[in-house]
Amino acid sequence: MLQDLTLEEWASLRNTKELTLIDVRSPSEFEEATIPGSLNIPIFDDAERAEIGTLYKQTSIQAAKERGLEIVSAKLPSFVRSFGRIPGKKAVFCWRGGMRSRTTATLLSLMDIRVYRLIGGYKAYRKWVIDSLESIPFESPAFILQGLTGCGKTAVLSALQEQGAAVLDLERLAGHRGSIFGHIGLKAHNQKTFDSLLLDEMLHIHNAPYVIFEAESKRIGKVVLPDFLMRKKEEGTQILLELPLKARVDQILKDYRPWENHDACLLAFHKIKSRIHTPIAAEIEQSLKDSKYDRAVELLLEYYYDPRYEHSFDQYEPMNKAVIQADSVDEAIQAVEAVISNKQRAAEDQRAH
Template sequence: MFQDISIEKLNELRAKNEMTIIDVRSPSEFADSTIPGSINIPFFTDEERAEIGTLYKQVSTQTAKERGLEIMSAKLPAFVKRFAEIKGNKTVFCWRGGMRSRTTATVLSLMGIHVYRLDGGYRSFRKWVVETLGMMDFAPKVFVLHGNTGTGKTEILKVLKGKGYPVVDLEGLAGHRGSIFGEIGLKSNNQKTFDSLLLEEILRYRDEPYILIEAESKRIGKVVLPEFLIVKKEQGTHIMLEAPTALRVTNILDDYRPKEHKELSLKAFHQIKSRIHTPIAQEIEASLLTSQFGRAVELLLESYYDPRYAHTSHTYGEAFDQIPAIQFKTIEEAVELVEQRIKEMTNQMEPEQTIKSGV
């Protein structure tokens, strides 16, 4: 017979890469949220699940079970084969450790394929994520990158992460750049997915002396940052970045690719059009319509984003305004200067806080 496994034991094995996690829920449930790193081998398709759910509610539990058995029996050989092809330890889960995962684990056991079943299913995992984030006591210091829109903060962080620095890319986890144009060309994550991915990163770096993040508001697209991270950000060490407008425009064009997303760019602009002085708003719209994207971006920076950033910066207090900015003309130069600033700041940290990220 199969064995149930707790979320704590599963996490221990996941951390050692000793477990393949298989979500047997429907494709739409899997797409909505799952345990990071899971693969989807659905017990029912979305349509089959909807049919059985209707029978359960409108006819009877027994009728729903009989129909489920009829559907599953026809595709059982292919279903089992997919599990047989996966080597090593395997854990299956459904929504709450009920019929789908129990039936899967039982059938596989009869076929000589051993799997674990997650006790409580995805619901237990979600509960663990929420409770862990809510009670998080995160020791590492936080270095926060600030700078006007288009400065290249996200790209700088990506390069630093590639070099071994402990970076948490909040926008990457959210699938959103944080602005009204932030979802263009991306697939934004919901709160459940963001929380799971964020917790993975936080636990990965919990023994580091510091982490690097980008200055973000409490909300990024569809998601909200946990309270402990907001507090750590506010209490963090701030690094100011300053780039020429021409570089910022280039960065934005490279990142957002408005030529490929012209209609979406116009739609996003219309959401903020009323907040911009009318003659300038008209010129921005005309520039977008005629594919003069560089000019549109330049005007948006001057008339909308830079004033908003200046207003937000004042909330940090006078000391924030005294922080010397790192000025640069290329991303490569920015990375080098940020590295120097990090070394200066880490040298000022407690002696026992040695760098564990290998940088």
């Protein structure tokens, strides 16, 4: 007997370890987007799904069902064992909570393995994500990190998050650092995955005393930021980080590890080569080829990234901005902590009066 699980019921369990979600869609569907934290035990692989889909459209629904039964029957023992190894409560879902999840739940119940079926499947979950992002309250004061490339904004966010601060690391959620080199060493996420990860973060932090995130542009890699974050960026207290050039070069080398991504760095550089003065571009390219990464980064900062940096910082009122000049990222972390602490204390004093 099927036991259905509503999205509301799942949402009440989502932050516990009581329930394991299992996506029974094909590997490519799972790879494109899924519910964060889900496992993938596909009832059909990509080729099988394509074959059944063709039969469904070109022959008949009955022919598709019969072929699906043949495929499932052959793999049933291993399929059941995969579920049996997962402890605790389990819930399955497919695209719309239809044939694949229903078949899975029915087959498993015959083997005395109890699973729930998520009503509406991934399609309903996706709608819930979009609706939630549009309606979630976000009243916490925001602190927005700005600064030239390499000034350690991500390192500052990471350090503050480890100390328990409410942080939105948008580049981590996007799987991209935003620049032409931003994908290197990362796995870029699509919009669906980004939205899901962002909602998970927002549900954790939207009532925090404050939130801190980097001043990103509207687009990061493959994803577009929601309007409410862009508004929050404009309203927040701006913190501008300034570090010496050498410290920035060192930080970029630490973040990107170009010696592990040599070819990717060269390929990315070729996409912007024509925008840089020819002699400088030639030196950057040769430095990359010779593995003189520090020199290549220094030239890229001086002749490409720094001149292109939009000094949007000047548009904010003086009371809403702070400038931090530090010799290292560690110093910058301490200074940012101090700015936030002072601002929070001042806000508390103002409320008290």
